[in-house]
Amino acid sequence: MHKLYYLDAYLKQFQARVIKQELDNDGKWYIVLNETVFYPTGGGQPHDIGELEKEPVIGVEEVDGEIRHYVSKPLDSDDLVHGSIDWERRFDHMQQHAGQHLLSASFADLFNLETVSFHLGKEVSTIDLHTPDLSEAQVKEAVQLANNIILENRPIKTKWVDNDELRHYRLRKTTSVTKDIRLVIIPDFDYNACGGTHPKSTGEVRVIKVLNWERQKKNIRIKFVCGNRVLNQFDKKQSVLLALTDLMSAPELDLVHVIKQRLVKEKELEKSLEKLKEELLSYEAKELLSSDELVIGRTYEDRSIKELQKLAQIITGQAPKCTVFFVSKNENRLQVVAARGKESILNCKEPVLAALPIISGKGGGSESLIQGGGDALTSSSEFLEHILERV
Structure with a gap:
């Protein structure tokens, strides 16, 4: 140091x-x-x-x-x-670093959990606790203890010592430094070798708030803010909350219930929509099959691979001797889907793979079902013709 x-x-x-x-x-x-x-x-x-x-x-x-x-x-x-x-930045760092000492000491004092790393971020700081699990009750108790020490406005002292003097202090974490050791002391609470900047008293930290925590390898990473950052976080979250209450036309305390209801209804609507899409695809397949073609080739605009696959599967399921080739232009891309029924003797993979270089494309699949795509270097109808010529 x-x-x-x-x-x-x-x-x-x-x-x-x-x-x-x-x-x-x-x-x-x-x-x-x-x-x-x-x-x-x-x-x-x-x-x-x-x-x-x-x-x-x-x-x-x-x-x-x-x-x-x-x-x-x-x-x-x-x-x-x-x-x-830059004093505003310096004091912010002082608040966060002292808050980290308080939070780490609280977890150590209450649950014997060691802090193995600390990172002071631009908006949020983190500590990693050496434990695989952490409960909400533990976090609340540790935060409460840390904030109680803040309210007591205890002094934060620094002292330079050598290795021999360390035995007089109950350090929270051992240090590998043997001389010019700087101790940061919160009397009767935390003794720690540290080179960071800190305020003169715990009261200047103002408040500590844990935002969330998550598993990080074999440790638990806690995200927290102190001092002025707590107010900044509150302002941001309050703005979001007010916007949600306006959008959902519901009071704050009812938001979770109202949003859950909306999500349930949305899922029900999605299921109904999927069912209607499948019915429409069935009607479309029936219309295509009415032509009695054994090889069906069609071009489309802005239809997804997934939708074309379903349509192809319905057709080949109902007409096992049939083979289909679908090409869709989606923005500046051409995409192709090909499938054959169980009784068809045609190989739908070879003609598609042979035609894909025309559009600098790639594809993959089997002789029964293949898909691919590439740049729209030609029209969808011309590309389909290139495929059908190879059938």
């Missing part, structure tokens, strides 16, 4: 001396200062952004023991420079 970026988590502006300005191996400019308040990416927390002499700092990384401030071009000054961070 590097001490340079711990001047003060609440320091929004500072002055520092430029140590060097160089290009890295990827050709990107970076600046190294003798001290900084910019937080570099690490520990699941993104880097700070801001300015150095009004030049935007677009990335901050710790490389080989130095903190590199990435900029699009070098600074004019090589000596003392003025820096400022």
Whole structure:
């Protein structure tokens, strides 16, 4: 853990001396200062952004023991420079990171569940708990405990210790660092080695809300928000809720019931529609069979492969000696379906595969049923003729 970026988590502006300005191996400019308040990416927390002499700092990384401030071009000054961070982003990160400590400590304290990873996202943060299962009751209890600690407004302290001093603290998670260990302490609740930025008290986190959770390999991933992000999430969800109440003409508490009813009716209508489509296909098949043709070839516009397959199956089912070839133009594509009845001796696969190169197409199936498609490089009627010539 590097001490340079711990001047003060609440320091929004500072002055520092430029140590060097160089290009890295990827050709990107970076600046190294003798001290900084910019937080570099690490520990699941993104880097700070801001300015150095009004030049935007677009990335901050710790490389080989130095903190590199990435900029699009070098600074004019090589000596003392003025820096400022994006405070709104910094404080948001402070809230989320402290909230993660509270949430992780709550799961550890109540259910002995270890947090194995943490990610502070742009809108939502996550922790992975080392457990295959998690109940809603457990989540509610952990969130309640974390929010109670927030209401108590306990101080959040930091302290630098070495490996020998660690034995005086009940750490939530062991650390592999042996010197310059930075502890983040919430008295009588959480002791954790951490390099992130945090507010001075739990009250500044304001509130924690778990949004949902899911299985992630052998762990459970919890998505949560803290502080101002809770209000942002509430605003978004409230907008959606108000829109739904208007669309469904129902009060909020009845929405689930009303939507379920609508979904049931929709499924019933879909079934009725499918039944009507099958009846129409049956009538269409009957009309096609009235011509007494043993080889039926037809062209269509905007008919799906699935629908043409059903029509072909109905025809060949009712007329086992019959073979059908259907071609449909769908936008800039030509699609073909071919099928034969059980008593037909024709191979419907060979003529289709032989004709498909004309439209740069591909197909697959058997001698009894095949489908394919390609670009509309010719008309559907001409393509059908190419197929029938090979029958």
